[in-house]
Amino acid sequence: MDKKNLILKKLDEDVRFHEALSACMNCGICTAICPAAEFYKYDPRAICNIVQMGNVDEIEDLLKSDTIWYCGQCMSCKTRCPRGNTPGMLITVLRKVSQELGYFTESEKGRQQFAIEQIVGKNIVNFGYCVHPDIVEPFMHPEQGPVWKWFRKNIESVAPRFGAVYHQEKAGALRKVDDNSIDEIRRIFEVSGGNELFDTIEKFSEQKASEYHQNADHDYLMKVYTDNSGEHSK
Amino acid sequence: MHKRYWNNYQKEIAEDHYFYARSCIRQTFFSGSETAFLKMMTDELGKDIFDDSRQHTCTGIGYHSDIIPLETISTVIARLFSLMTEMGYENFVPSCITSFGILTEITELWHHRPDLLEKTRELLYKATKREFNVPKNIAHPCDIIYKFREDLKKNMKYQLVNKDTGEPLKIVEHIGCHYAKAFPDRGVGGAEFPHVLVGMIESWGGSVIDYPERRHCCGFGFRNYLVQANRGYSLSNSNKKLESMAPYEPDFIVANCPGCTMFLDRWQYTVAEMEGITYDKHGHGIPVLTYEEMAGLLLGYNPWELGLQIHQIQCEPLLDKIGIAYSPEDKYKDAYGKQLFPPQKPNNLIV
Numbered sequence: 001m002d003k004k005n006l007i008l009k010k011l012d013e014d015v016r017f018h019e020a021l022s023a024c025m026n027c028g029i030c031t032a033i034c035p036a037a038e039f040y041k042y043d044p045r046a047i048c049n050i051v052q053m054g055n056v057d058e059i060e061d062l063l064k065s066d067t068i069w070y071c072g073q074c075m076s077c078k079t080r081c082p083r084g085n086t087p088g089m090l091i092t093v094l095r096k097v098s099q100e101l102g103y104f105t106e107s108e109k110g111r112q113q114f115a116i117e118q119i120v121g122k123n124i125v126n127f128g129y130c131v132h133p134d135i136v137e138p139f140m141h142p143e144q145g146p147v148w149k150w151f152r153k154n155i156e157s158v159a160p161r162f163g164a165v166y167h168q169e170k171a172g173a174l175r176k177v178d179d180n181s182i183d184e185i186r187r188i189f190e191v192s193g194g195n196e197l198f199d200t201i202e203k204f205s206e207q208k209a210s211e212y213h214q215n216a217d218h219d220y221l222m223k224v225y226t227d228n229s230g231e232h233s234k
Numbered sequence: 235m236h237k238r239y240w241n242n243y244q245k246e247i248a249e250d251h252y253f254y255a256r257s258c259i260r261q262t263f264f265s266g267s268e269t270a271f272l273k274m275m276t277d278e279l280g281k282d283i284f285d286d287s288r289q290h291t292c293t294g295i296g297y298h299s300d301i302i303p304l305e306t307i308s309t310v311i312a313r314l315f316s317l318m319t320e321m322g323y324e325n326f327v328p329s330c331i332t333s334f335g336i337l338t339e340i341t342e343l344w345h346h347r348p349d350l351l352e353k354t355r356e357l358l359y360k361a362t363k364r365e366f367n368v369p370k371n372i373a374h375p376c377d378i379i380y381k382f383r384e385d386l387k388k389n390m391k392y393q394l395v396n397k398d399t400g401e402p403l404k405i406v407e408h409i410g411c412h413y414a415k416a417f418p419d420r421g422v423g424g425a426e427f428p429h430v431l432v433g434m435i436e437s438w439g440g441s442v443i444d445y446p447e448r449r450h451c452c453g454f455g456f457r458n459y460l461v462q463a464n465r466g467y468s469l470s471n472s473n474k475k476l477e478s479m480a481p482y483e484p485d486f487i488v489a490n491c492p493g494c495t496m497f498l499d500r501w502q503y504t505v506a507e508m509e510g511i512t513y514d515k516h517g518h519g520i521p522v523l524t525y526e527e528m529a530g531l532l533l534g535y536n537p538w539e540l541g542l543q544i545h546q547i548q549c550e551p552l553l554d555k556i557g558i559a560y561s562p563e564d565k566y567k568d569a570y571g572k573q574l575f576p577p578q579k580p581n582n583l584i585v
Contacts, residue, residue, distance in 0.1 A: 072455025128290035150577035163269025173265035194306035
């Protein structure tokens with residue numbers, strides 16, 4: 001199958017693509033209410049137009065661009081769309097296809113998927129959490145302030161004051177997720193495509209890292225985590 | 235006619251017997267809130283709620299930052315439902331607003347596409363040999379507190395009233411986007427007239443501030459916070475809300491989403507340190523509470539056991555306004571009574 005037909009097929013086979021976009025009349029209310037459009041050079045109305053027009057060259061450019069990575073997934077667009085469309089969900093499908101075809105490494109914002117996969121993805125399959133105090137490192141999160149540093153430093157003796165059971169294998173906040181549950185989560189990722197997507201993100205990211213002559217696990221990871229050309233916002 | 239119209243904005247909230255699913259973000263930053271909610275359910279309301287040690291993330295933060303396929307998140311959720319089913323429950327209560335939105339989206343998808351529900355059943359069984367029932371009722375804990383707000387009020391020691399002036403406190407309520415923006419019929423009041431926090435505030439003596447950016451996102455934006463290079467997005471959107479509410483001089487902000495609570499707290503600290511700006515007159519910032527913390531304080535729970543000392547915006551001015559008793563010397567003790575060195579003071583924000 002040629003590349004153009006592959007892009008259209010991949011969009012078409014995702015159930016969310018059809019739920020997200022139907023008979024858009026390009027009124028632009030999605031752009032008017034969008035927090036990303038307020039901050040970035042971003043226009044969900046234009047994205048809906050490109051996809052609805054079906055010009056595969058333009059869709060391919062979109063999949064390789066920073067543009068599709070600006071959306072913050074708040075779904076405010078769904079609330080106001082007079083046609084019941086969800087541009088934020090259309091973005092989800094475009095991002096999925098961009099990753100599957102390796103196009104995401106062509107843009108600065110797209111390359112960040114490697115950092116998210118390495119930090120959040122690995123945390124899910126190793127510890128059973130998307131977010132946990134152990135991964136909110138103060139040096140990577142200066143905005144968390146001195147109170148967070150204090151809590152992290154004293155977490156073992158302070159967390160129980162709030163009823164948490166930090167790292168203990170019993171019911172409660174911040175518990176250690178038991179090994180059997182972690183095994184089941186890993187098997188779910190194996191059979192449902194979760195591992196395949198992780199592998200895809202890693203494969204294309206390692207290729208890009210080698211183009212930069214960088215070690216993927218550290219130098220490239222920190223590069224994509226911190227790179228900002230300063231050309232994204234309005 | 236008016237009453238019938240309002241009926242479109244109600245939702246069904248189960249009476250009792252709940253399976254509780256904890257939130258990655260709430261237990262990370264506000265674990266005292268989850269503890270307080272369970273205490274309210276059992277000690278104040280006499281309800282049956284189960285907290286399973288085998289539960290785990292819904293993967294929602296990963297899904298909305300595009301590293302988790304639809305089939306994977308559906309099957310992970312199905313495992314949570316299988317725990318609920320195994321323990322004999324039918325009513326699912328996710329602590330997180332992202333989880334609540336995800337559960338709404340996936341169960342709605344299954345409703346319209348039973349083939350995808352069957353596919354999820356197959357995947358879960360293949361991976362774990364588990365089976366599950368779809369919950370009869372999915373309600374967020376804020377829905378439940380809203381439903382029983384008058385019952386809780388009977389046990390409250392304080393009201394949302396300034397003890398010196400007798401005036402209702404002026405409160406900003408912030409509803410997390412994924413509570414009802416995507417599926418308005420699943421939230422009390424829908425997306426246009428969200429009433430879930432308003433109902434609590436008004437029942438408990440406070441008044442609600444209506445301000446221009448009331449329904450704007452807090453700015454989390456998933457990948458826009460998770461990746462350091464993108465955090466200007468998150469900060470700017472929080473700043474937009476805070477600037478919009480500041481002229482109304484709120485006594486505090488309350489949110490139903492743990493992420494929103496954290497961001498509206500932490501970005502105030504960041505703006506104070508970067509720009510020397512605070513959004514109140516005295517340089518303390520505007521306190522940001524979870525709804526469990528708001529209810530817990532009024533019920534007389536110890537603020538330091540609720541975890542208010544690990545907010546960056548400190549709560550003492552608010553406690554003093556309401557007249558809530560607290561022990562300053564206990565603030566930085568650990569769980570075993572040992573006095574710890576307090577956190578470093580920020581340069582600009584007064585704590």
